[in-house]
Amino acid sequence: MFLDLTEEQKLIQDTARDFAKAELEPVAAALDQSDDRSPLLANLKKLSELGFMGLNVRGEYGGSEAGVISFSLAITEIARACASTAVTLSVSNMVAEVIQAVGSEEQRKAYIPKICSGEYPAGGFALTETCAGSDPAGMCTQAVDDGDCWVLNGTKIFITSAPYAGVFVVWAVTDKTAPKGKGISCFLVEGGTPGLVIGKEEKKMGQHASATNEVIFDSCRIPKSALMGKLNDGFRIAAGELAGGRIGIGSLGLGVGLAAIDYATRYVTERVQFGQKISNFQAIQWMIADTYTELEAARLLLMSAAYRKEAGKTFAKEASMAKMYATEAGNQACYKAIQMLGGYGYTRDFPVERYARDARITAIYEGTNEIQRMIISREILRNLS
Amino acid sequence: MKLLVCIKQVPDLESRFKPNAEGVWYNETDLAWRMNEYDEYAVEQAVQLREKLGEGTELTVLSIGSDRVVEAIKKALAMGADNAAHIQDPAAASKDPWQIASIIATYAKDKAFDIIFTGMQSQDRGSAQVGVTVAEQLGIACTTTIVGFEYDSGNIRAKRELEGGIKGIVKMKTPALVTCQMGLNVPRYPTLPNIMKAKKKEIAVIPVADLLKEEALATTASFHPPAKKGGGIVLEGDVGVLVDQLIAILKDKTAVLR
Numbered sequence: 001m002f003l004d005l006t007e008e009q010k011l012i013q014d015t016a017r018d019f020a021k022a023e024l025e026p027v028a029a030a031l032d033q034s035d036d037r038s039p040l041l042a043n044l045k046k047l048s049e050l051g052f053m054g055l056n057v058r059g060e061y062g063g064s065e066a067g068v069i070s071f072s073l074a075i076t077e078i079a080r081a082c083a084s085t086a087v088t089l090s091v092s093n094m095v096a097e098v099i100q101a102v103g104s105e106e107q108r109k110a111y112i113p114k115i116c117s118g119e120y121p122a123g124g125f126a127l128t129e130t131c132a133g134s135d136p137a138g139m140c141t142q143a144v145d146d147g148d149c150w151v152l153n154g155t156k157i158f159i160t161s162a163p164y165a166g167v168f169v170v171w172a173v174t175d176k177t178a179p180k181g182k183g184i185s186c187f188l189v190e191g192g193t194p195g196l197v198i199g200k201e202e203k204k205m206g207q208h209a210s211a212t213n214e215v216i217f218d219s220c221r222i223p224k225s226a227l228m229g230k231l232n233d234g235f236r237i238a239a240g241e242l243a244g245g246r247i248g249i250g251s252l253g254l255g256v257g258l259a260a261i262d263y264a265t266r267y268v269t270e271r272v273q274f275g276q277k278i279s280n281f282q283a284i285q286w287m288i289a290d291t292y293t294e295l296e297a298a299r300l301l302l303m304s305a306a307y308r309k310e311a312g313k314t315f316a317k318e319a320s321m322a323k324m325y326a327t328e329a330g331n332q333a334c335y336k337a338i339q340m341l342g343g344y345g346y347t348r349d350f351p352v353e354r355y356a357r358d359a360r361i362t363a364i365y366e367g368t369n370e371i372q373r374m375i376i377s378r379e380i381l382r383n384l385s
Numbered sequence: 386m387k388l389l390v391c392i393k394q395v396p397d398l399e400s401r402f403k404p405n406a407e408g409v410w411y412n413e414t415d416l417a418w419r420m421n422e423y424d425e426y427a428v429e430q431a432v433q434l435r436e437k438l439g440e441g442t443e444l445t446v447l448s449i450g451s452d453r454v455v456e457a458i459k460k461a462l463a464m465g466a467d468n469a470a471h472i473q474d475p476a477a478a479s480k481d482p483w484q485i486a487s488i489i490a491t492y493a494k495d496k497a498f499d500i501i502f503t504g505m506q507s508q509d510r511g512s513a514q515v516g517v518t519v520a521e522q523l524g525i526a527c528t529t530t531i532v533g534f535e536y537d538s539g540n541i542r543a544k545r546e547l548e549g550g551i552k553g554i555v556k557m558k559t560p561a562l563v564t565c566q567m568g569l570n571v572p573r574y575p576t577l578p579n580i581m582k583a584k585k586k587e588i589a590v591i592p593v594a595d596l597l598k599e600e601a602l603a604t605t606a607s608f609h610p611p612a613k614k615g616g617g618i619v620l621e622g623d624v625g626v627l628v629d630q631l632i633a634i635l636k637d638k639t640a641v642l643r
Contacts, residue, residue, distance in 0.1 A: 007456045011463065011580045014419065019574055051577030064577035 003303075005069070012066055013073040019050065020081035028082040031209035032354050040209045041121050041164065043085055048118025052078075052089055054096045056244075061100060061108055062116035068244075068310040072251040072302050079255025080262075083358035084209035086255060088122050090248030091160045095123030098169050098241045099188070102229040107188060111167045120166025124191070125245075126156040126215050127171050127238055134371050136171070137181035137235055141217060143172035149224060150187065152195070152217035158365070162198050162213035166191050170217075171234050178232060186234035187226045195220030206357030245366050246319040247305050250326035253362035254298050257330030260355040261291045264337035264345070271341075278340075287336045295333060298326035317379035324372035327362035334359045388444040390431040390466065390502040391489055391519070392424040394457040395509045402610075409605045410478045411509075420457040423504025425572040426565040430534050431502045432465035433570065437536075443467050445498075449488055449593065451475040462583035463575030469586065474593035480601065482510075486518030487599040492591070493523060500541070501562040505530045516564035526561040532568040 005013065023046065027039040047053065055071040057063020064070075071093060079086035096115045099108055114120045132139040141154025152172055159168070168189045175183030189196055199214025229237050265288055268279040278284050305318035334356035338345035345352050363369045396402070396416040405412045420428070428446065435444040446461040448454045449472040458469045472488055474480075480488075493501065501520070506513035513529075520527030532552075533544025541561055545553040546568065575583075618634070620627050635642040 007459050008580050008584060010456055011460055011575065012577055014460075015574050015577070015580070049576070050574055051579075055577065059578065065581050066577050070577070 005073070008066070009070050009073060012070045013077060015050065016052070016074040016077035017080075019047070020078050024078065024081035024085055028084075029348075029351060029354065031082065031084060032206075032358075033208075033348075037164075037209060037211070040085060040088070043082075044088060044121050045118045047078075047085070047089060048116065051116070053092055053118065054112065054116035055093055057093075057096050057100055057112060057116060061096075061112035063096065063100075063112070064116075068247060068306040069303060072247055072306040075248050075251035076255035076258070076299075076302075079252040080259040082209070083252060083256050083355075084207045086252045087207055087210050087249075088161050090245065090252060091125055092120075092123040094241060094245040094248060095125055095167070095169055097244055098125075098237065099228070101241065102186065102237050103188070104228075106225070107228060111188060114166055120191075121164040122161035122166070124159055124161055124165030124168035124215070126159050126162075126168045126189075128156060128158045129154065130157055134368055136238060137184065139171060139173060139184065141170070141172040142176070143174050143185060143187060145174075146221070149221045150226060152187070152189070152220040152222060154217050155199070156215040156217075158202065159213055159215045161211055162215050163201070163211050164191075168196075168215065169228070171238055172217075174234075175232050181235045183232050184234040184238075185231050186228045186237050187222060188228050189217075189220065189222055189226060193220060193222060205360055206354070207361060240316075242367060243316040243319045244309060246323035246372070247302060247309065247315075249362055249366040250298070250302050250305075250319070250323040253323075253327035253330030253359060254295060254302060255330075256355050256359040256362070257291070257295050257298075257326075257333030260330075260334040260337035260352050260359075261288070261295065263350075263352055263355075264340040267350075268340050284340060287340055291329075291333045291336050294329040295326075298322070298329040301325050317376055320367070320372040320375040323366065324363075324369045324376070327359070327369060330359045331356075331363055386438055386442045387496065387498045388431050388435060388442065388500050388502070389493060389496075389498040390424070390427050390444065390446050390461065391504075391515070392428060392446060392448050392457055392461055393421045393504070393507045393509075394418050394448065394450055394454040395421045395507055398508055404608045404610075409608050411608060413478070418453060418456065420460055421504050421507050421509075423506060423508070423565055423567070425504075426567065426569045427502035427504050427563075428461045428464050428466065429570045429572040430563075430565060431500075432573075434500070434534075434536055435465060435467070445470060447472065447489065447492065449474050449485060450477045455588065458588060459580070459583050460575055462586045462588075463580040464573055465579075467586065469588040471588050471590050472593050472596060473590055477593075480597075481603045481605075482512040482514035483518060483602045484597060484599050486515045486522060488593060488596045489515070489519045490522035491596040491598060493519070497560075499559045500536070501525075501560075503562065503564050505564040505566045513564070516562055520562040523560070523562075526557040526559075527563070528555040528557060528561075529564040530566040531555075531563050532566050534563065534565075534569065 051064035054063030055066045059065050075086050075090050096112050115123045127136050129139050143150045143152050170187045170189050174185040195218050197216040199216050202212040268284050271278045301322035305315050305322040308315035337352040344350050400416050402411040435442050444466045446466040447470045448458050503516035528543050531543040532546045535542040539559050541557045543555045620630050
């Protein structure tokens with residue numbers, strides 16, 4: 001067994017780290033506090049020029065062909081500096097990969113190069129609805145065949161990057177009479193299509209620079225060619241592609257957790273109480289030891305899931321394990337980091353407060369960690385029945 | 386036209402350095418490695434010239450060291466070098482600047498490079514001798530610590546930065562060697578597609594024994610951390626007395642008060 005990265009993977013990790021340190025870290029705190037997203041959009045453009053928007057996408061569509069391990073490494077390094085940038089990147093990469101996996105050749109050529117090149121600032125993934133969160137098969141949005149086009153009606157919520165996404169992957173019910181989960185189809189809808197309305201933006205606890213909006217389809221007419229994959233086969237697509245996205249979100253949780261504990265560990269080697277550096281106290285040492293161990297375990301789970309996907313093996317269970325474990329370890333790391341900084345950790349003068357708010361959602365989106373546990377146990381129990 | 390850029394892989398300078406067992410260099414285990422910063426300026430300048438001159442120009446990147454230096458070589462290839470020479474030498478750190486320069490000069494001697502780019506010095510050894518010694522051994526023109534570079538049909542116009550911010554302009558005819566200083570350019574990030582495509586570029590592996598003909602002229606006798614300084618002087622007592630004591634010390638030990 002070989003646990004080291006290839007030279008290419010190391011170079012991609014270094015490039016992501018250098019870029020994040022130079023371009024993202026200096027603006028991350030301001031992005032968290034301001035409504036001005038222009039620094040985020042400018043950095044997304046630069047990241048697309050470097051090839052971070054299509055990490056696991058083929059060169060013919062403008063991708064980098066860098067693989068899934070590189071994708072995980074890159075998201076972690078970006079998230080160490082700015083979680084909002086990292087989630088935009090993770091979702092956009094996932095959208096490009098969905099189109100590559102299920103789209104027709106025309107659809108791939110029409111949309112993936114625009115995501116990879118940065119012509120589209122981001123891609124959107126429109127699955128969740130008010131009545132269909134952890135249970136997306138219960139969705140209400142409908143697509144009705146109107147002869148020469150599909151007509152979409154319904155409301156999606158919690159859609160990342162909605163105000164600036166160039167294209168959305170949208171799921172809608174196409175056969176109301178089919179059993180649950182069997183009558184859903186998948187469509188590609190361009191941003192700005194008449195009838196596609198960007199609704200209210202959520203006021204979130206963290207990841208402020210990444211927009212999260214309602215997306216309303218009000219008799220939105222899209223061409224027949226907008227159907228992606230087979231009719232009524234959309235739910236299977238969603239389930240399959242979300243597994244890849246989970247590697248991204250787990251990597252993001254790991255990155256935020258590392259940022260927090262790295263900061264706190266430097267802090268305790270300088271902070272003096274009782275006449276000595278507080279890193280001399282065992283209580284602090286154990287927090288350091290526990291947190292780095294948990295994050296290292298998370299990293300290895302992520303690398304294992306990414307390796308399996310890259311090698312063409314099944315990876316749904318491993319991706320869920322990695323997502324669940326890494327995001328919980330990331331959250332723990334942030335809370336331990338706040339504790340190590342004491343009262344300062346709770347203030348906005350120090351970055352760990354932001355890290356903790358940014359990390360919280362990683363245990364919820366891209367499938368709550370409760371759903372991840374359902375997937376993991378289902379995969380294990382399936383082999384016994 | 387043929388261009389050569391010489392790079393060194395050095396430890397991340399935020400590393401904690403410990404002397405090795407022989408006490409003549411640092412212990413190399415568990416360090417993070419990257420391309421020497423000054424060499425990044427050299428690579429960027431060479432790539433910019435390579436792009437300007439277009440087809441018919443070949444840019445080779447050279448590095449001496451163990452297999453780990455291939456990562457730095459691949460970065461230079463991803464930034465835009467055409468091919469590479471990896472001079473394989475697990476004991477490169479034990480060689481003095483004269484030997485390192487002679488290895489490069491022996492490699493370059495019969496290859497008719499028009500311009501050779503190097504960093505002005507390495508961040509770890511910092512001798513600043515290798516570039517100029519290569520030029521001397523090859524018998525070609527050389528200028529150092531450049532912060533500006535122009536090339537036009539066989540003529541180089543280099544801007545140098547001297548002490549106190551004074552600038553100098555140096556003109557040379559090729560073949561020539563320049564050593565590159567901070568401020569020359571902003572090195573590009575290698576793009577991810579170029580990192581992946583660099584896998585297909587040729588890296589010639591040459592054992593150091595094929596190129597090394599010289600004995601060391603200088604040997605490092607010792608490598609050690611600086612001696613720990615004393616804890617300073619702590620003055621205690623009445624403020625009036627302290628002030629007198631402090632003034633006496635400042636007069637006695639420093640030039641602050643006379």
